[in-house]
Amino acid sequence: MRSHGTDGGVAQAVLRRFNALRPLSEEDAAALEHAILEGLLRAGPGEDLIAEGDPVDSVRLVLSGWLFRHKTLEDGRRQIVNFILPGETCDSHAYLLSSIDHSITTATPVAYAEIKRARFEQLMAANSTLAEAFMCETLLNSAIQREWIVNLGRRAAFERVAHLFCEIFERLRPVGLVDGNSCALPVTQTDLADATGLSVVHLNRTIQELRACGLIVLKDRTLTIGDLEALKNAAMYSPGYLRLYQAK
Amino acid sequence: MRSHGTDGGVAQAVLRRFNALRPLSEEDAAALEHAILEGLLRAGPGEDLIAEGDPVDSVRLVLSGWLFRHKTLEDGRRQIVNFILPGETCDSHAYLLSSIDHSITTATPVAYAEIKRARFEQLMAANSTLAEAFMCETLLNSAIQREWIVNLGRRAAFERVAHLFCEIFERLRPVGLVDGNSCALPVTQTDLADATGLSVVHLNRTIQELRACGLIVLKDRTLTIGDLEALKNAAMYSPGYLRLYQAK
């Protein structure tokens, strides 16, 4: 098992992320990793892990790959409500509700760990640091959603797309998935449009505008941000909402 | 103390709401009410209970009155990110993060109870039903935020405002604040505009359109919905997201 090395093995992204939320002791990390290794699973791209209205009876941790939460109106209009990136959690605690209000679909091949409700509750009861970390995960997700509301409600297309890119970059950084000034962006422009509330056509034009301004390079599913500060300025990005755990 | 009657006294709205989230035993309700009565406070309209970046060290329960969560961009554009209605909670668990990512401001005079972190944690540890109910409160808030993302990203102005009114109505109902087909709507059109991502001018015109269609009456801070089903149809309202607790 590679996990005995220093890199955290398959659970690396999750461990890094949780460590950022709450410093984990050796035992905390071991307990988490153990639970993860019990429930390893994989999914191909474009698979629904769960759909609106389904009951929830487990918690899933994403080890690698991208997913997104989305809701669709009767007439087919779709809104992506968040991306789920490596190290992040699908619906911690969500089993407390009778069913889920949105669907979760993979954008890429995904490796994840499924922890059944009973096992999860046992883990939380036995390890309060992990319990707090999962709670922070939920709260941070909520903070991100609030920022998306601001993004959709009050930012123009150019700022909006710029903001999304800043956020993704900053969310990938702590799990070690930023390489210099580049990161993966393994989703289609249709997905980006549905995440930013724009039409595909206008999203495409906005991206070209960002390119023309020299703010980004987007090619082969890789996003390169030459000057992150400049992009953040263009986006009216205020960093607070993702750094909620850092000062504590 | 009126709370010994059947109406729940000042804590009535909170008790009703929590009972809807998780059926509370006599002891659960008594414990909650006791904690509430220890920390009764009041605020006038237009007061900030907490501002973006502030540390959080308590949980607040709204006994009466309306508040809203909001974020403001550098250049003054403001987005209301959610309303907080009687019976609801400001930031349960939020003390786990180092600071808050948004501001909370009263729209009306508000009566609320402040429970300090230590007291709150003690209450949670001693009463698992209440702990679950608070967790549900957080999850439900998150579900509402997701629906707002859909609202802002994919619904046109008319649907968007209609949807907000449906949601408010359905959120006020379980706490007993709906009277026939009317409820209070004690916020300005500027606030509604900032909640729906519209300009005040266009929000005003949209409301007039809703009036012209006979879908709503809005007068003297009172919203009357003649035909809720019709309004929901106009809004493409899908009820799932607020009913997450009912089937369980």
Next chain:
DNA sequence: CGGCTGATTGATCCCGGTCAAATGAGGTGG
């Protein structure tokens, strides 16, 4: 009565949607 805040109306403009088609880039089977 004057000042203030909130609701309403009018006129004009433009951001971003829609429709339609072209171009590219894999992927697959013959």
Next chain:
DNA sequence: CCACCTCATTTGACCGGGATCAATCAGCCG
């Protein structure tokens, strides 16, 4: 290896929903 299909990206033309700017009107309060 090429014809063909599919899916993603890109471009062009046009239109309309909603923003913006600027008044006006209506309560309310001191």
